Amino acid sequence: MSRIGKKPVELPSGVSASVSGQTIEVKGPKGTRSFTATDEVDILLDGNIVTVKPRGNSKRARQQWGMTRSMLANLAQGVTTGFKKELELVGVGYRAQMQGNDLKLSLGYSHDVVFATPAGVSISTPKQTEVVIEGMDQQQVGEVAANIRKWRSPEPYKGKGIRYKDEYIFRKEGKKK
Template sequence: MSRIGKKPVPVPKGVEAKVNGQTVSAKGSKGQMEFVVNELCLVELGDDGVQVTPVNKTKEARSMWGMSRTRIANIFEGVTEGFKKDLELVGVGYRAQMKGKTLVLALGYSHDVEYNAPDGIEIKVGKPTEISISGMDKQVVGEVAAKIRSFRPPEPYKGKGVKYAGEYIFRKEGKKK
């Protein structure tokens, strides 16, 4: 039994939730999102929130059960508060700036790296070494942060590169004489 799947997803105040067959839609202050639940799960809207139950006791149905419940909870959180990821640039000369909707990164290459954010994602550069990514969809925010980090992942000797805020970089010892 899924401990997460058993719990109903409470509908936050200010969110209009609808269940139409396998489609769960939510409308809140940040916008509107919807999620189509796998056919191995049943979705019902009750007084205590959205309840997800598996159709049968197969392994596939049980694995979709908790995932579907979590995705619905993420939709409700996304339309009310949104999601945010912070990145830090570590290294001499590494900096970021916004030119319109394009993020321009100087990461020690012979050229600047340019990245256009997808729709629904907002990128802010506070200091030249700090990037903030925010949006409604948790999956897309994480993908954008991972893509920007992949331009120059942190290396283990000096820790230079693009890293998540608060990420610990395991350091290696250099050569011995």
């Protein structure tokens, strides 16, 4: 039995859902998102409560049961509050600033890195060393954050690089003479 799959997803006020076949569409204050489930699960809508039931007892059906419930919970959260990732730039001269729709990063290279903001995601820089990524789609927000972080991942000796806020970097000791 899936512990996650058994829990029903309660839709917050201001959020409506409609099920047609294996596709569920969720509308909220931030927009509309939809998800198509596999044939191994049934999606049942009762008022503002969405439940997921497996169609069989196969391993694949049980896997899809919990995953589908998690996806539905993420849809509900995405259209109400959205998702947010915060990055910190640590290093001498490491800076970030928005120029129109592009994020301009100074990361110690001979040139500045220009990162174009994809559709569905908003990027802001409250400080020169902070980048905030927000959006409705958790996967897209995480992917954008990972792509920005890839330009300078944190290194273990001085801790320089782009890191997630409150991320712990395991520090190594340098060479001893």
